[in-house]
Amino acid sequence: MQILSIASEAFPLIKTGGLADVAGALPFALAEHACRVVTLLPGYPTVMRAIETAGADVEVLPLDTVLGAPARILAVDLAGLKLFVLDMPTLYDRLGGPYTDAGGHDFGDNWMRFAALSKAGAMIAQGAVPGFLPDIVHVHDWQAALTPVYLAASNRPRPKTVLTIHNLAFQGNYPSAIFPQLELPAATWSIEGVEYYGNVGYLKGGLHACDVVTTVSPTYAKEIVTEGSGMGLDGLLRGRGSRLVGIVNGIDTRVWDPASDPALAANYSARELKPRIHNKRALEGEFGLRRENGPILAVVSRLTWQKGLDLVAEVCDELVERGVRLVVVGSGEAMIEGTFQAAHSRHPDRVGVRIGYDEELSHRVQAGADAILIPSRFEPCGLTQLYGLRYGCIPVVAKVGGLADTVVDANYAAVSAEAATGVIFTPPDRASLLEAVDRTLGLYEEARVWRRMQAAAMKADVSWTKSARLYAGLYSDLMKE
Numbered sequence: 001m002q003i004l005s006i007a008s009e010a011f012p013l014i015k016t017g018g019l020a021d022v023a024g025a026l027p028f029a030l031a032e033h034a035c036r037v038v039t040l041l042p043g044y045p046t047v048m049r050a051i052e053t054a055g056a057d058v059e060v061l062p063l064d065t066v067l068g069a070p071a072r073i074l075a076v077d078l079a080g081l082k083l084f085v086l087d088m089p090t091l092y093d094r095l096g097g098p099y100t101d102a103g104g105h106d107f108g109d110n111w112m113r114f115a116a117l118s119k120a121g122a123m124i125a126q127g128a129v130p131g132f133l134p135d136i137v138h139v140h141d142w143q144a145a146l147t148p149v150y151l152a153a154s155n156r157p158r159p160k161t162v163l164t165i166h167n168l169a170f171q172g173n174y175p176s177a178i179f180p181q182l183e184l185p186a187a188t189w190s191i192e193g194v195e196y197y198g199n200v201g202y203l204k205g206g207l208h209a210c211d212v213v214t215t216v217s218p219t220y221a222k223e224i225v226t227e228g229s230g231m232g233l234d235g236l237l238r239g240r241g242s243r244l245v246g247i248v249n250g251i252d253t254r255v256w257d258p259a260s261d262p263a264l265a266a267n268y269s270a271r272e273l274k275p276r277i278h279n280k281r282a283l284e285g286e287f288g289l290r291r292e293n294g295p296i297l298a299v300v301s302r303l304t305w306q307k308g309l310d311l312v313a314e315v316c317d318e319l320v321e322r323g324v325r326l327v328v329v330g331s332g333e334a335m336i337e338g339t340f341q342a343a344h345s346r347h348p349d350r351v352g353v354r355i356g357y358d359e360e361l362s363h364r365v366q367a368g369a370d371a372i373l374i375p376s377r378f379e380p381c382g383l384t385q386l387y388g389l390r391y392g393c394i395p396v397v398a399k400v401g402g403l404a405d406t407v408v409d410a411n412y413a414a415v416s417a418e419a420a421t422g423v424i425f426t427p428p429d430r431a432s433l434l435e436a437v438d439r440t441l442g443l444y445e446e447a448r449v450w451r452r453m454q455a456a457a458m459k460a461d462v463s464w465t466k467s468a469r470l471y472a473g474l475y476s477d478l479m480k481e
Protein backbone atom coordinates (compact mmCIF):
# COMPACT_ATOMS: atom_id res chain seq x y z
CA MET A 1 0.00 0.00 0.00
CA GLN A 2 1.20 3.47 -0.83
CA ILE A 3 0.33 6.10 1.79
CA LEU A 4 0.66 9.87 1.53
CA SER A 5 0.98 11.34 5.03
CA ILE A 6 0.60 15.10 5.40
CA ALA A 7 1.78 16.87 8.55
CA SER A 8 3.07 20.27 9.59
CA GLU A 9 5.92 18.71 11.60
CA ALA A 10 7.85 15.43 11.78
CA PHE A 11 10.70 14.40 14.10
CA PRO A 12 13.67 14.73 13.73
CA LEU A 13 13.34 17.45 11.09
CA ILE A 14 10.96 19.83 12.78
CA LYS A 15 9.24 19.42 16.14
CA THR A 16 7.22 21.59 18.48
CA GLY A 17 5.28 18.76 20.16
CA GLY A 18 3.81 15.30 20.05
CA LEU A 19 2.49 15.52 16.48
CA ALA A 20 6.09 15.49 15.22
CA ASP A 21 6.90 12.36 17.20
CA VAL A 22 3.93 10.53 15.70
CA ALA A 23 4.44 11.74 12.12
CA GLY A 24 8.14 10.85 12.37
CA ALA A 25 7.74 7.37 13.89
CA LEU A 26 4.57 5.89 12.42
CA PRO A 27 6.04 5.48 8.88
CA PHE A 28 8.71 3.12 10.24
CA ALA A 29 6.16 1.02 12.10
CA LEU A 30 3.86 0.91 9.08
CA ALA A 31 6.70 -0.37 6.89
CA GLU A 32 6.37 -3.66 8.81
CA HIS A 33 2.85 -3.93 7.38
CA ALA A 34 3.78 -3.37 3.76
CA CYS A 35 2.72 0.29 3.89
CA ARG A 36 5.11 2.62 2.06
CA VAL A 37 4.65 6.08 3.53
CA VAL A 38 5.77 9.32 1.92
CA THR A 39 5.35 12.36 4.17
CA LEU A 40 4.59 15.81 2.79
CA LEU A 41 6.14 18.61 4.88
CA PRO A 42 6.38 22.38 4.33
CA GLY A 43 9.81 23.61 3.25
CA TYR A 44 10.64 25.46 6.48
CA PRO A 45 14.24 26.75 6.71
CA THR A 46 15.16 23.95 9.15
CA VAL A 47 13.91 21.33 6.71
CA MET A 48 15.72 22.94 3.76
CA ARG A 49 18.91 23.21 5.83
CA ALA A 50 18.67 19.56 6.89
CA ILE A 51 18.44 18.56 3.23
CA GLU A 52 21.47 20.69 2.41
CA THR A 53 23.54 19.48 5.38
CA ALA A 54 22.80 15.85 4.62
CA GLY A 55 23.82 16.40 1.01
CA ALA A 56 20.82 14.23 0.19
CA ASP A 57 19.81 13.47 -3.38
CA VAL A 58 16.93 15.74 -4.23
CA GLU A 59 14.58 15.22 -7.08
CA VAL A 60 12.82 18.39 -8.07
CA LEU A 61 9.32 17.95 -9.35
CA PRO A 62 7.35 20.74 -10.92
CA LEU A 63 3.94 21.52 -9.51
CA ASP A 64 1.33 23.83 -10.97
CA THR A 65 0.86 27.02 -8.99
CA VAL A 66 -0.60 26.38 -5.55
CA LEU A 67 -3.26 28.94 -4.55
CA GLY A 68 -1.84 31.31 -7.13
CA ALA A 69 1.82 31.14 -6.08
CA PRO A 70 4.68 29.24 -7.71
CA ALA A 71 5.60 26.00 -5.94
CA ARG A 72 7.65 22.90 -6.46
CA ILE A 73 8.00 19.58 -4.71
CA LEU A 74 11.34 18.18 -3.59
CA ALA A 75 11.45 14.40 -3.22
CA VAL A 76 14.13 13.34 -0.76
CA ASP A 77 15.02 10.59 1.75
CA LEU A 78 16.07 12.04 5.08
CA ALA A 79 16.59 10.46 8.51
CA GLY A 80 15.08 7.28 7.07
CA LEU A 81 11.88 9.09 6.09
CA LYS A 82 10.64 9.36 2.51
CA LEU A 83 9.62 12.97 2.08
CA PHE A 84 7.94 15.34 -0.27
CA VAL A 85 8.86 18.88 0.70
CA LEU A 86 6.65 21.74 -0.48
CA ASP A 87 9.12 24.41 -1.54
CA MET A 88 7.27 27.75 -1.43
CA PRO A 89 9.71 30.34 -0.09
CA THR A 90 7.07 33.08 0.01
CA LEU A 91 5.19 31.08 2.64
CA TYR A 92 7.82 29.09 4.51
CA ASP A 93 11.23 30.75 4.20
CA ARG A 94 11.13 32.97 7.29
CA LEU A 95 12.51 33.26 10.80
CA GLY A 96 10.71 31.72 13.75
CA GLY A 97 9.02 28.37 14.29
CA PRO A 98 6.62 26.48 12.08
CA TYR A 99 3.64 28.53 13.25
CA THR A 100 5.02 31.62 14.99
CA ASP A 101 7.52 34.40 14.38
CA ALA A 102 10.66 34.86 16.43
CA GLY A 103 8.60 36.75 19.04
CA GLY A 104 6.22 33.80 19.44
CA HIS A 105 3.27 35.43 17.63
CA ASP A 106 1.25 33.39 15.11
CA PHE A 107 2.07 34.28 11.50
CA GLY A 108 -0.82 36.33 10.12
CA ASP A 109 -0.97 34.19 6.99
CA ASN A 110 -1.07 30.76 8.63
CA TRP A 111 -4.43 30.26 6.94
CA MET A 112 -2.65 30.55 3.58
CA ARG A 113 0.46 28.59 4.61
CA PHE A 114 -1.55 25.54 5.64
CA ALA A 115 -4.22 25.84 2.96
CA ALA A 116 -1.31 25.67 0.50
CA LEU A 117 0.07 22.57 2.24
CA SER A 118 -3.36 20.94 2.08
CA LYS A 119 -3.94 21.96 -1.52
CA ALA A 120 -0.52 20.68 -2.63
CA GLY A 121 -1.30 17.43 -0.78
CA ALA A 122 -4.56 17.08 -2.69
CA MET A 123 -2.77 17.73 -5.98
CA ILE A 124 -0.19 15.04 -5.19
CA ALA A 125 -2.96 12.67 -4.09
CA GLN A 126 -4.50 12.99 -7.54
CA GLY A 127 -1.31 12.31 -9.46
CA ALA A 128 0.44 15.70 -9.78
CA VAL A 129 3.81 14.07 -9.09
CA PRO A 130 4.67 11.73 -11.95
CA GLY A 131 4.91 8.08 -10.89
CA PHE A 132 3.26 8.58 -7.50
CA LEU A 133 -0.36 7.73 -6.78
CA PRO A 134 -1.24 6.95 -3.16
CA ASP A 135 -3.87 4.41 -2.11
CA ILE A 136 -4.62 6.31 1.08
CA VAL A 137 -4.05 9.91 2.19
CA HIS A 138 -3.54 10.28 5.95
CA VAL A 139 -3.63 13.87 7.18
CA HIS A 140 -2.81 15.20 10.63
CA ASP A 141 -4.56 18.01 12.54
CA TRP A 142 -6.07 21.24 11.20
CA GLN A 143 -2.95 22.20 9.26
CA ALA A 144 -3.57 19.39 6.76
CA ALA A 145 -7.32 19.06 7.25
CA LEU A 146 -8.30 20.88 4.05
CA THR A 147 -6.79 18.11 1.89
CA PRO A 148 -9.88 15.88 2.27
CA VAL A 149 -12.02 18.95 1.55
CA TYR A 150 -10.17 19.69 -1.71
CA LEU A 151 -10.35 16.02 -2.67
CA ALA A 152 -14.03 15.61 -1.85
CA ALA A 153 -14.80 18.77 -3.85
CA SER A 154 -12.99 17.56 -6.95
CA ASN A 155 -14.84 15.50 -9.52
CA ARG A 156 -11.79 13.40 -10.38
CA PRO A 157 -10.97 9.99 -8.86
CA ARG A 158 -9.43 10.34 -5.42
CA PRO A 159 -7.87 8.08 -2.81
CA LYS A 160 -9.62 7.42 0.49
CA THR A 161 -8.74 9.84 3.31
CA VAL A 162 -8.01 9.48 7.03
CA LEU A 163 -7.83 12.52 9.33
CA THR A 164 -6.17 12.16 12.72
CA ILE A 165 -7.04 14.58 15.53
CA HIS A 166 -4.02 15.07 17.79
CA ASN A 167 -5.64 17.88 19.71
CA LEU A 168 -9.19 19.16 19.21
CA ALA A 169 -8.27 22.44 20.89
CA PHE A 170 -6.51 23.59 17.73
CA GLN A 171 -9.07 23.91 14.96
CA GLY A 172 -7.76 26.44 12.45
CA ASN A 173 -10.76 28.82 12.38
CA TYR A 174 -10.46 31.95 10.20
CA PRO A 175 -12.73 34.80 9.09
CA SER A 176 -15.03 34.14 6.13
CA ALA A 177 -13.15 36.77 4.08
CA ILE A 178 -10.41 34.21 3.26
CA PHE A 179 -12.86 31.77 1.67
CA PRO A 180 -12.59 33.08 -1.93
CA GLN A 181 -8.80 32.68 -1.80
CA LEU A 182 -8.95 28.98 -0.91
CA GLU A 183 -10.06 28.13 -4.47
CA LEU A 184 -12.80 25.84 -3.17
CA PRO A 185 -16.12 25.48 -5.01
CA ALA A 186 -18.84 27.82 -3.72
CA ALA A 187 -20.82 24.78 -2.53
CA THR A 188 -18.21 24.07 0.16
CA TRP A 189 -19.35 27.24 1.93
CA SER A 190 -21.99 25.22 3.72
CA ILE A 191 -22.66 23.30 6.87
CA GLU A 192 -21.34 20.11 5.22
CA GLY A 193 -18.28 22.04 4.03
CA VAL A 194 -15.93 24.46 5.73
CA GLU A 195 -18.48 26.98 7.04
CA TYR A 196 -18.34 27.01 10.84
CA TYR A 197 -20.48 29.55 12.69
CA GLY A 198 -19.81 32.12 9.96
CA ASN A 199 -16.06 31.40 9.87
CA VAL A 200 -13.93 29.03 7.81
CA GLY A 201 -13.16 25.95 9.93
CA TYR A 202 -10.26 23.91 8.58
CA LEU A 203 -10.57 21.03 11.03
CA LYS A 204 -14.35 21.16 10.90
CA GLY A 205 -14.35 20.89 7.11
CA GLY A 206 -11.85 18.03 7.17
CA LEU A 207 -13.84 16.11 9.78
CA HIS A 208 -16.86 16.21 7.46
CA ALA A 209 -15.02 15.44 4.24
CA CYS A 210 -12.65 12.63 5.26
CA ASP A 211 -13.59 8.97 5.02
CA VAL A 212 -12.44 8.10 8.55
CA VAL A 213 -11.57 10.24 11.56
CA THR A 214 -9.09 8.82 14.01
CA THR A 215 -7.86 10.21 17.26
CA VAL A 216 -4.94 9.17 19.37
CA SER A 217 -6.53 7.10 22.14
CA PRO A 218 -9.78 5.17 22.67
CA THR A 219 -10.71 7.21 25.75
CA TYR A 220 -10.22 10.54 23.95
CA ALA A 221 -12.42 9.19 21.12
CA LYS A 222 -15.17 8.68 23.70
CA GLU A 223 -14.57 12.03 25.41
CA ILE A 224 -14.78 14.20 22.30
CA VAL A 225 -18.30 13.08 21.40
CA THR A 226 -19.53 14.62 24.67
CA GLU A 227 -20.56 18.25 25.00
CA GLY A 228 -18.10 18.83 27.82
CA SER A 229 -15.03 17.76 25.81
CA GLY A 230 -16.09 18.17 22.18
CA MET A 231 -14.97 21.80 21.92
CA GLY A 232 -17.96 22.67 19.74
CA LEU A 233 -17.38 19.76 17.36
CA ASP A 234 -19.01 17.01 19.45
CA GLY A 235 -22.23 17.04 17.39
CA LEU A 236 -20.31 16.60 14.14
CA LEU A 237 -18.14 13.88 15.69
CA ARG A 238 -21.17 12.03 17.08
CA GLY A 239 -22.60 12.14 13.58
CA ARG A 240 -19.57 10.29 12.26
CA GLY A 241 -20.58 7.26 14.34
CA SER A 242 -18.31 4.27 13.75
CA ARG A 243 -16.24 6.40 11.37
CA LEU A 244 -14.51 7.85 14.45
CA VAL A 245 -11.84 5.50 15.80
CA GLY A 246 -9.39 5.83 18.70
CA ILE A 247 -5.93 4.32 18.19
CA VAL A 248 -3.42 4.89 20.96
CA ASN A 249 -0.03 6.37 20.06
CA GLY A 250 3.18 4.44 20.41
CA ILE A 251 6.71 5.80 20.66
CA ASP A 252 9.85 5.27 18.65
CA THR A 253 11.58 2.69 20.83
CA ARG A 254 14.84 3.07 18.88
CA VAL A 255 15.10 6.78 19.68
CA TRP A 256 13.79 6.27 23.23
CA ASP A 257 15.82 3.36 24.58
CA PRO A 258 17.54 3.76 27.95
CA ALA A 259 19.83 0.85 27.09
CA SER A 260 21.44 2.72 24.21
CA ASP A 261 20.41 6.40 24.53
CA PRO A 262 23.57 8.46 23.86
CA ALA A 263 22.18 11.46 25.78
CA LEU A 264 22.40 9.67 29.14
CA ALA A 265 25.18 9.65 31.72
CA ALA A 266 24.64 5.88 32.08
CA ASN A 267 22.62 3.36 30.13
CA TYR A 268 20.36 0.89 31.90
CA SER A 269 17.48 -1.51 31.35
CA ALA A 270 14.63 -3.20 33.25
CA ARG A 271 17.02 -6.03 34.11
CA GLU A 272 19.95 -3.79 34.97
CA LEU A 273 18.37 -0.84 36.78
CA LYS A 274 21.26 0.02 39.07
CA PRO A 275 23.15 2.35 36.70
CA ARG A 276 20.04 4.55 36.59
CA ILE A 277 21.26 6.29 39.78
CA HIS A 278 24.11 7.88 37.79
CA ASN A 279 21.52 9.70 35.70
CA LYS A 280 19.85 10.97 38.87
CA ARG A 281 23.17 12.27 40.21
CA ALA A 282 23.91 13.89 36.85
CA LEU A 283 20.48 15.55 36.85
CA GLU A 284 21.10 16.94 40.35
CA GLY A 285 24.35 18.40 39.05
CA GLU A 286 22.80 19.82 35.89
CA PHE A 287 20.03 21.61 37.84
CA GLY A 288 22.09 22.52 40.91
CA LEU A 289 19.85 20.46 43.18
CA ARG A 290 20.80 19.51 46.71
CA ARG A 291 22.18 15.98 46.65
CA GLU A 292 20.13 13.67 48.84
CA ASN A 293 18.21 10.41 48.81
CA GLY A 294 14.64 11.66 48.36
CA PRO A 295 12.74 11.53 45.09
CA ILE A 296 13.00 13.92 42.16
CA LEU A 297 9.71 14.68 40.42
CA ALA A 298 9.77 16.11 36.93
CA VAL A 299 7.78 18.07 34.36
CA VAL A 300 8.64 18.06 30.64
CA SER A 301 5.91 19.85 28.81
CA ARG A 302 4.34 22.84 27.22
CA LEU A 303 3.49 24.94 30.27
CA THR A 304 -0.21 25.42 29.61
CA TRP A 305 -3.65 25.17 31.16
CA GLN A 306 -4.36 22.05 29.05
CA LYS A 307 -1.43 20.30 30.68
CA GLY A 308 -2.59 21.41 34.17
CA LEU A 309 0.82 22.82 34.94
CA ASP A 310 -0.61 25.84 36.71
CA LEU A 311 -1.54 23.27 39.37
CA VAL A 312 2.03 22.02 39.76
CA ALA A 313 3.41 25.57 39.72
CA GLU A 314 1.07 26.53 42.57
CA VAL A 315 2.05 23.64 44.84
CA CYS A 316 5.84 23.96 44.61
CA ASP A 317 6.09 25.01 48.27
CA GLU A 318 3.97 22.05 49.37
CA LEU A 319 6.16 19.72 47.34
CA VAL A 320 9.29 21.11 48.94
CA GLU A 321 7.71 20.73 52.42
CA ARG A 322 7.26 17.05 51.60
CA GLY A 323 10.98 16.67 50.88
CA VAL A 324 10.49 16.52 47.12
CA ARG A 325 12.90 18.01 44.59
CA LEU A 326 11.33 19.20 41.34
CA VAL A 327 12.79 19.60 37.86
CA VAL A 328 10.82 21.54 35.24
CA VAL A 329 11.65 21.71 31.51
CA GLY A 330 9.21 23.58 29.34
CA SER A 331 7.86 26.83 28.02
CA GLY A 332 4.45 28.30 27.47
CA GLU A 333 2.12 30.61 29.34
CA ALA A 334 4.01 33.50 30.98
CA MET A 335 2.09 33.17 34.26
CA ILE A 336 3.06 29.52 34.70
CA GLU A 337 6.68 30.13 33.66
CA GLY A 338 6.85 33.00 36.18
CA THR A 339 5.35 30.95 39.02
CA PHE A 340 7.91 28.18 38.48
CA GLN A 341 10.77 30.72 38.29
CA ALA A 342 9.61 32.32 41.52
CA ALA A 343 9.55 28.88 43.16
CA HIS A 344 13.11 28.34 41.96
CA SER A 345 14.17 31.65 43.54
CA ARG A 346 12.65 30.59 46.87
CA HIS A 347 14.12 27.07 46.72
CA PRO A 348 17.15 27.20 44.40
CA ASP A 349 18.47 23.79 45.43
CA ARG A 350 15.08 22.06 45.42
CA VAL A 351 13.27 23.41 42.38
CA GLY A 352 15.23 23.42 39.10
CA VAL A 353 13.65 25.23 36.16
CA ARG A 354 14.72 25.34 32.53
CA ILE A 355 12.45 27.53 30.39
CA GLY A 356 12.84 26.52 26.77
CA TYR A 357 12.84 23.52 24.51
CA ASP A 358 15.65 20.96 24.72
CA GLU A 359 15.17 17.51 23.21
CA GLU A 360 18.28 15.88 24.73
CA LEU A 361 17.58 17.32 28.15
CA SER A 362 14.12 15.76 27.99
CA HIS A 363 15.82 12.35 27.67
CA ARG A 364 18.11 13.05 30.62
CA VAL A 365 15.16 14.11 32.77
CA GLN A 366 13.22 10.92 32.00
CA ALA A 367 16.31 8.89 32.87
CA GLY A 368 17.23 10.76 36.06
CA ALA A 369 13.96 11.75 37.72
CA ASP A 370 11.94 9.25 39.77
CA ALA A 371 8.49 10.29 38.59
CA ILE A 372 6.96 12.56 35.96
CA LEU A 373 3.91 14.70 36.76
CA ILE A 374 1.21 14.97 34.07
CA PRO A 375 -1.91 16.55 35.59
CA SER A 376 -3.53 17.34 32.21
CA ARG A 377 -7.10 18.67 32.15
CA PHE A 378 -7.46 16.86 28.83
CA GLU A 379 -4.92 14.76 26.98
CA PRO A 380 -5.65 13.18 23.60
CA CYS A 381 -2.90 10.62 24.15
CA GLY A 382 0.21 12.07 25.73
CA LEU A 383 3.68 10.83 24.95
CA THR A 384 5.67 11.91 27.99
CA GLN A 385 4.00 9.25 30.15
CA LEU A 386 5.07 6.68 27.52
CA TYR A 387 8.65 7.96 27.63
CA GLY A 388 8.39 7.86 31.43
CA LEU A 389 7.26 4.22 31.37
CA ARG A 390 10.07 3.27 29.01
CA TYR A 391 12.68 5.03 31.20
CA GLY A 392 11.36 3.83 34.58
CA CYS A 393 10.30 7.39 35.47
CA ILE A 394 6.95 6.62 37.09
CA PRO A 395 4.09 8.60 35.51
CA VAL A 396 1.74 10.39 37.92
CA VAL A 397 -1.17 11.28 35.66
CA ALA A 398 -4.68 12.67 35.59
CA LYS A 399 -7.38 10.19 34.59
CA VAL A 400 -8.11 11.64 31.16
CA GLY A 401 -7.73 10.60 27.52
CA GLY A 402 -4.70 8.54 26.63
CA LEU A 403 -3.19 8.95 30.09
CA ALA A 404 -5.98 6.73 31.47
CA ASP A 405 -5.42 4.23 28.64
CA THR A 406 -1.69 3.77 29.06
CA VAL A 407 -0.91 3.84 32.79
CA VAL A 408 -1.91 1.13 35.31
CA ASP A 409 -2.73 2.76 38.66
CA ALA A 410 -0.87 1.49 41.72
CA ASN A 411 -3.99 0.44 43.60
CA TYR A 412 -3.75 -2.44 46.06
CA ALA A 413 -4.70 -5.13 43.51
CA ALA A 414 -2.35 -3.88 40.81
CA VAL A 415 0.57 -3.54 43.24
CA SER A 416 -0.05 -7.09 44.54
CA ALA A 417 -0.16 -8.42 40.99
CA GLU A 418 3.03 -6.45 40.14
CA ALA A 419 1.10 -4.85 37.29
CA ALA A 420 1.14 -1.24 38.53
CA THR A 421 3.07 1.19 36.35
CA GLY A 422 2.06 4.60 37.71
CA VAL A 423 -0.31 6.69 39.78
CA ILE A 424 -3.64 7.93 38.39
CA PHE A 425 -5.72 10.66 40.03
CA THR A 426 -8.95 12.48 39.39
CA PRO A 427 -10.16 15.19 39.13
CA PRO A 428 -7.22 17.26 37.86
CA ASP A 429 -7.16 19.74 40.73
CA ARG A 430 -4.74 20.83 43.40
CA ALA A 431 -6.06 18.58 46.19
CA SER A 432 -6.07 15.41 44.06
CA LEU A 433 -2.64 16.23 42.69
CA LEU A 434 -1.19 16.55 46.20
CA GLU A 435 -2.94 13.34 47.25
CA ALA A 436 -1.39 11.59 44.25
CA VAL A 437 2.04 12.97 45.17
CA ASP A 438 1.58 11.64 48.72
CA ARG A 439 0.62 8.25 47.34
CA THR A 440 3.68 8.35 45.07
CA LEU A 441 5.96 9.23 47.99
CA GLY A 442 4.50 6.32 49.99
CA LEU A 443 5.27 3.92 47.15
CA TYR A 444 8.78 5.40 46.75
CA GLU A 445 9.46 4.74 50.45
CA GLU A 446 8.89 1.03 49.86
CA ALA A 447 11.98 0.40 47.79
CA ARG A 448 10.98 -3.09 46.63
CA VAL A 449 7.51 -2.03 45.53
CA TRP A 450 9.00 0.96 43.69
CA ARG A 451 11.57 -1.18 41.88
CA ARG A 452 8.84 -3.59 40.80
CA MET A 453 6.76 -0.71 39.49
CA GLN A 454 9.75 0.59 37.56
CA ALA A 455 10.35 -2.85 36.08
CA ALA A 456 6.66 -3.27 35.13
CA ALA A 457 6.66 0.22 33.59
CA MET A 458 9.78 -0.48 31.56
CA LYS A 459 8.34 -3.75 30.30
CA ALA A 460 5.01 -2.22 29.24
CA ASP A 461 4.56 -2.32 25.47
CA VAL A 462 4.72 1.33 24.44
CA SER A 463 5.94 0.57 20.93
CA TRP A 464 3.99 1.24 17.75
CA THR A 465 3.60 -2.48 17.03
CA LYS A 466 -0.07 -2.94 17.96
CA SER A 467 -1.25 0.46 16.79
CA ALA A 468 0.56 0.30 13.44
CA ARG A 469 -1.30 -2.95 12.81
CA LEU A 470 -4.58 -1.14 13.55
CA TYR A 471 -3.75 1.71 11.16
CA ALA A 472 -2.71 -0.75 8.44
CA GLY A 473 -5.97 -2.67 8.94
CA LEU A 474 -7.94 0.55 8.72
CA TYR A 475 -6.20 1.54 5.48
CA SER A 476 -6.82 -1.83 3.85
CA ASP A 477 -10.50 -1.88 4.94
CA LEU A 478 -10.90 1.56 3.36
CA MET A 479 -9.32 0.41 0.12
CA LYS A 480 -11.86 -2.40 -0.11
CA GLU A 481 -14.83 -0.02 0.12
Ligand SMILES: Nc1ncnc2c1ncn2[C@@H]1O[C@H](COP(=O)(O)OP(=O)(O)O[C@H]2O[C@H](CO)[C@@H](O)[C@H](O)[C@H]2O)[C@@H](O)[C@H]1O
Pocket residue numbers: 016017018019021022166167216249300301302329330331356357358359362379380381382383384402
Ligand atom coordinates in the same frame (compact mmCIF):
# COMPACT_ATOMS: atom_id res chain seq x y z
N1 LIG B 1 10.53 21.92 26.77
C1 LIG B 1 10.62 20.77 26.13
N2 LIG B 1 11.84 20.29 25.79
C2 LIG B 1 11.94 19.11 25.12
N3 LIG B 1 10.89 18.36 24.75
C3 LIG B 1 9.67 18.80 25.07
C4 LIG B 1 9.46 20.01 25.78
N4 LIG B 1 8.14 20.20 25.93
C5 LIG B 1 7.54 19.15 25.35
N5 LIG B 1 8.46 18.31 24.83
C6 LIG B 1 8.23 17.09 24.06
O1 LIG B 1 7.13 17.34 23.16
C7 LIG B 1 6.32 16.18 23.09
C8 LIG B 1 4.96 16.50 23.68
O2 LIG B 1 4.08 15.50 23.33
P1 LIG B 1 2.68 15.28 24.04
O3 LIG B 1 2.05 14.10 23.38
O4 LIG B 1 2.89 15.12 25.49
O5 LIG B 1 1.87 16.63 23.86
P2 LIG B 1 1.38 17.63 22.68
O6 LIG B 1 0.34 18.41 23.39
O7 LIG B 1 2.50 18.35 22.08
O8 LIG B 1 0.75 16.68 21.56
C9 LIG B 1 -0.57 16.48 21.05
O9 LIG B 1 -0.39 15.42 20.08
C10 LIG B 1 0.18 14.25 20.67
C11 LIG B 1 0.46 13.27 19.54
O10 LIG B 1 -0.70 12.65 19.08
C12 LIG B 1 -0.73 13.68 21.75
O11 LIG B 1 -0.04 12.60 22.37
C13 LIG B 1 -1.05 14.74 22.78
O12 LIG B 1 -1.98 14.24 23.73
C14 LIG B 1 -1.58 16.00 22.09
O13 LIG B 1 -1.88 17.03 23.03
C15 LIG B 1 7.06 15.09 23.85
O14 LIG B 1 7.93 14.44 22.97
C16 LIG B 1 7.86 15.89 24.89
O15 LIG B 1 8.98 15.20 25.37
